[in-house]
Amino acid sequence: MLGLLLLQVLASCLWLGHSEVVNSFASCPQFFYAGTTPNDALNPKNPAWICQRFRNSYHYATLYDRDRRIPVYSAYKYEPGDAKKPPEWWMVEPQLIDKNSLPDMERDWILIEQKKFTLDQIKQSQAVLDDYKGLKDLDRGHLSPSGHQLSRESKMATFTLTNIVPQDSSLNNGKWNAYEHKTMSKKTKGCTTTYVITGAVPGNTYVSEERVNRPSHIWSAACCLVDEEPTKAWGAIAENDKNEVEELSLGELEERLTDLYKGEVTLFNNACPRK
Template sequence: MLGLLLLLQVLDSCLWLGHSEVVNSFDNCPQFFYDGIPPDGALNPTNPARICQRFRNSYHYATLYDRDRRIPVYSAYKYQPVEEKRPRGWWFLEPQLIDNCNLKEMKKESDIKKECKISQEVIKRSQAVDDDYKGLKDLDRGHLSPSGHMDKDVSKMATFTLTNIVPQDSTLNNGQWRVYEDKTMKKNTKDCKTTYVITGAVRGNTYISHERVNRPSHIWSAACCMLDKKPPKAWGAIAENDKNQVEELSLGELEDRLTELYGGRVTLFNNACPRE
């Protein structure tokens, strides 16, 4: 009898995992992390969701999501920019965060309501929705994995999910952070064969949308670049989310800064990426 109960528990676990890409690891999308290793546990929120961001049957990047604050902690991706126009379209949500909804990739809110037969109120329990970002003053929907760093149209579209978005200071988003994303990254990656990027947001003390969605105190990014027949190189950047200033740092300096902000030792890449 005990053996039968254990077998049923295992089967139940397998069925649950089969319903979702939101699990306790990034095992289905390790390719977005250097050497397949995500950042360590110091960044983990109390109630995390690890999302292999899936759209049109492919994975495009990975996100650690804070369910309680309804913002991503970070998104990890490969830097592969292609000069194309920003895609026009809609904002997606993540049905896999919703109980009793078996859709396996990001969808429009209207599609989730229809296919899962649920209301917006049910969806709002698990994540931020489009209404949370309407009517904001001096704040933008700030991408952690930006569409401009993706290599094809479908991947660019996949960045327009609210699990990849934080309330970002408008002046910063359209000013020095955009300079960093568009110009500094292009310059720094000139000789890189593959560049792994992790871009994140430090939880803040204020919220938007009736205390539903956290406004981060800082936005940060780190990169580790693989060079042909040379050791890797790495760098970082950080910005306070109420000033139009970006501080460029070594990877080690960024990890030290994040260690102070998160209250625990932060390691973003493994030891092969230089800290100096």
């Protein structure tokens, strides 16, 4: 009996080690301060926890909403680097199609040609590039932005449709862009490590023949560590139809999200300052 139990435990561990889309972020806790993930108030009805893997390495973590076909949030370490701008190879997540498929994100045409998936199979589990073609006044908005990543591979890994939401074009190219690049650069001065979680509040409308949800808000939170100690934290939120960004304390952002998600939201470990 004991031997059978040990075999079951071993099989479970081997399965977890193989699959990058599982029921937790156990394979990539390094993208969350002290391994603490946001609480369950953000969880959709049909979630997928994705350790975003590209070329055999993890680059960030994403909670994905399979039904709305958008990420709930992406979590990463803020490490902007001057690596060469990568090609925009828009990728999808094979393990959303089949949990035993490739562990790395891949371009859809490669999955179709080499792995014999059909486009319809891919579309059942997630958004595809066609969903974002021809959208009026909407961009493919990164939650984990390429410019916040250090290496060329990490920058490339942000170009997956499980990290993308339909974002208002004026916001994406305007105040949100300024927050991502100018504000974050200023606020992170002196930080040894900065943990970031950027998310999208589901909206009431859809695009691409009702396939992909258009978020009502885009938000972001950061916790700054000096050496090993959290010293400050902050947040930002924007309505996804206006070119305006409101900067908040972490506590204020969590309160705002608590109202929007209709349940108490905590984003970071309690050691991150709320005021």
